[in-house]
Amino acid sequence: MPNGDTQKFDSLVLGGGIAGLAAALDLADAGYRVAVVERDATIGGKMIRLSKVFPTLDCASCITTPKMAAAAHHPNVTLFTMCRLEGAQRKDGKLRARVTQMPRYVDPAKCIGCRQCEYECPVMVPDQEQGGFTARKAIYIPFSNAIPQLALIDRDHCMMCGKCSAVCPTGAVDQLQTEREFVIEADTMVLATGFELMTDFPARAYGAPGLGDNVISSLQMERLLAPHGPYMRALRPGDGKEPESIAFIQCAGSRDLQLGKPYCSRVCCMYAIKQAMLLSGALPLADLTIYYMDIRAFGKNYEQFYNNAKAMGVEFVKAKPIIAGNNPDGSVVLRYEDQEGGSGAVSREHDLVVLSLAMLPAFAPEEIVPVSAATDGFLKVPQPKLAPTLTEMEGVFTCGAAAGPKDIVDSIAEAGAAALGAAKYLAAQRGGRAA
Amino acid sequence: MQDTERKEALKQLKQERKEAIKANAAVAKQQKKDLGRITERLAQGPATPLEVAQDLGMPPKEAMWYLAAMRKYGIVMEAAKSGDYFTYELVPQGPAAC
Numbered sequence: 001m002p003n004g005d006t007q008k009f010d011s012l013v014l015g016g017g018i019a020g021l022a023a024a025l026d027l028a029d030a031g032y033r034v035a036v037v038e039r040d041a042t043i044g045g046k047m048i049r050l051s052k053v054f055p056t057l058d059c060a061s062c063i064t065t066p067k068m069a070a071a072a073h074h075p076n077v078t079l080f081t082m083c084r085l086e087g088a089q090r091k092d093g094k095l096r097a098r099v100t101q102m103p104r105y106v107d108p109a110k111c112i113g114c115r116q117c118e119y120e121c122p123v124m125v126p127d128q129e130q131g132g133f134t135a136r137k138a139i140y141i142p143f144s145n146a147i148p149q150l151a152l153i154d155r156d157h158c159m160m161c162g163k164c165s166a167v168c169p170t171g172a173v174d175q176l177q178t179e180r181e182f183v184i185e186a187d188t189m190v191l192a193t194g195f196e197l198m199t200d201f202p203a204r205a206y207g208a209p210g211l212g213d214n215v216i217s218s219l220q221m222e223r224l225l226a227p228h229g230p231y232m233r234a235l236r237p238g239d240g241k242e243p244e245s246i247a248f249i250q251c252a253g254s255r256d257l258q259l260g261k262p263y264c265s266r267v268c269c270m271y272a273i274k275q276a277m278l279l280s281g282a283l284p285l286a287d288l289t290i291y292y293m294d295i296r297a298f299g300k301n302y303e304q305f306y307n308n309a310k311a312m313g314v315e316f317v318k319a320k321p322i323i324a325g326n327n328p329d330g331s332v333v334l335r336y337e338d339q340e341g342g343s344g345a346v347s348r349e350h351d352l353v354v355l356s357l358a359m360l361p362a363f364a365p366e367e368i369v370p371v372s373a374a375t376d377g378f379l380k381v382p383q384p385k386l387a388p389t390l391t392e393m394e395g396v397f398t399c400g401a402a403a404g405p406k407d408i409v410d411s412i413a414e415a416g417a418a419a420l421g422a423a424k425y426l427a428a429q430r431g432g433r434a435a
Numbered sequence: 436m437q438d439t440e441r442k443e444a445l446k447q448l449k450q451e452r453k454e455a456i457k458a459n460a461a462v463a464k465q466q467k468k469d470l471g472r473i474t475e476r477l478a479q480g481p482a483t484p485l486e487v488a489q490d491l492g493m494p495p496k497e498a499m500w501y502l503a504a505m506r507k508y509g510i511v512m513e514a515a516k517s518g519d520y521f522t523y524e525l526v527p528q529g530p531a532a533c
């Protein structure tokens with residue numbers, strides 16, 4: 001695609017997570033042509049990186065992969081991965097979005113996803129898709145069900161030895177690729193940019209860069225529980241021990257203005273309960289403790305899910321512990337005020353500690369799209385009760401965690417509403433005619 | 436772009452990235468050395484990540500990282516459990532590259 005190209009669609013969906021894909025598929029099924037612009041090398045968002053999902057305990061990959069494949073194969077959907085939105089403005093009734101295609105250093109038209117390059121490459125890099133617990137190479141395919149199945153080179157770690165080019169059967173490696181700019185013209189846009197987990201919690205809470213080898217984030221625990229995880233079983237990363245005692249600290253950064261964010265991240269209570277239930281299946285002898293402020297089991301069947309966890313022996317302790325230190329054997333020392341038992345200050349040790357970290361917005365619209373962020377940083381929705389997917393910009397909708405922390409059920413329900421809003425807008429533009 | 440032009444452009448790119456290439460090559464060299472030492476250790480028999488770490492004077496977290504990577508790329512496999520730890524052993528005639 002040459003620089004400066006303009007491609008025309010009915011709708012642009014920004015973000016290829018579950019919310020963006022659901023909205024794109026609804027619009028595409030209604031006959032509209034949709035561009036999905038994703039900044040990552042693969043679509044799927046957080047959901048494709050989860051193990052199983054509450055409250056049904058369905059395998060996340062089994063239900064996300066078909067959606068990803070449906071979007072990739074839909075004749076009305078075009079996927080643009082590794083793309084950065086530079087700006088979007090409405091001009092003469094049309095939205096014009098300036099997009100930069102980042103280089104993969106691999107020709108997508110030639111790569112067949114065989115991974116021979118990855119096996120040959122001599123540079124190992126912590127694999128963030130697996131919580132950093134194993135390695136990938138400087139040239140790699142993000143994971144086995146990534147879409148598209150195309151290799152990319154991580155320039156920061158490449159030593160330009162040429163081994164990948166030498167082994168590639170199709171001559172796909174292209175170290176000379178550069179960024180390319182193009183324009184997407186559309187009538188409507190759906191902002192589905194989702195969330196990120198807070199990364200600087202140790203610095204905010206403890207003024208430290210990290211809290212030890214065996215204090216991990218909730219997304220890292222998802223990888224430990226995933227069937228194709230880094231160890232293919234739940235082991236602690238510090239030394240490979242099968243943990244006998246695992247603790248979850250809730251609201252790490254959420255509901256705490258001093259240490260992080262004042263809002264509730266909504267899904268952490270439920271995913272911690274889910275992870276504890278999955279661990280009790282994987283490690284039946286392990287002690288599982290959830291330290292919580294209040295349990296927020298707000299959705300359909302969620303309270304029952306919580307009660308099932310209690311019945312399975314998961315211990316719930318109402319406390320906000322601090323991480324007091326790490327023992328030479330790798331265990332983590334927690335200290336907390338016993339709020340219900342009246343034992344005062346208590347110390348307890350666990351083999352592995354999971355932080356249910358605050359969810360933060362992944363996208364700051366300033367100077368890119370003329371919509372604003374609310375005080376919590378997530379996208380502002382001027383009519384949160386009556387029209388929660390409307391943004392401040394005409395013909396621009398939002399769905400999923402882009403507008404605030406949300407679970408998958410609510411993200412998909414909103415995606416449907418955003419797609420319907422966009423379809424109505426498109427029909428009105430065309431004098432009431434549907435696609 | 437002609438072949439000769441490509442070669443020239445690649446040469447220039449390598450020149451521009453000289454420092455980064457040097458640093459990345461140093462990392463790769465150390466990794467190759469570590470992988471060789473772990474492979475030698477496992478050739479003597481299965482070991483837990485802690486044993487690998489102790490025998491090679493490496494932090495246990497690093498030993499675990501290498502073993503996970505070697506497993507991913509088909510060089511080692513999980514073997515019998517020893518106490519709270521799994522042992523790892525070499526895959527017979529596994530792929531040479533990692």
Ligand SMILES: Cc1cc2nc3c(=O)[nH]c(=O)nc-3n(C[C@H](O)[C@H](O)[C@H](O)COP(=O)(O)OP(=O)(O)OC[C@H]3O[C@@H](n4cnc5c(N)ncnc54)[C@H](O)[C@@H]3O)c2cc1C
Nearest residue numbers: 015017018019039045046053054194195400401406407408
């Ligand atoms: C540890 C953990 C476990 C969870 N478990 C569950 C569970 O069991 N059940 C459940 O219902 N929910 C669970 N959730 C919540 C679930 O992850 C979210 O509900 C869901 O991912 C929201 O989907 P989304 O598409 O809105 O956002 P995301 O999944 O974050 O997807 C957003 C996409 O947009 C892309 N993007 C962001 N910014 C840009 C940009 N500027 N340009 C282009 N693309 C961009 C991102 O790369 C990403 O692909 C869990 C969350 C966590 C953290």
Ligand code: SF4
Nearest residue numbers: 111112114115117168
């Ligand atoms: S770049 Fe070449 S070797 Fe690597 S996955 Fe693609 S086709 Fe295979």
Ligand code: SF4
Nearest residue numbers: 121158159161162164
């Ligand atoms: S050129 Fe870079 S990506 Fe390719 S094999 Fe060498 S180090 Fe790996």
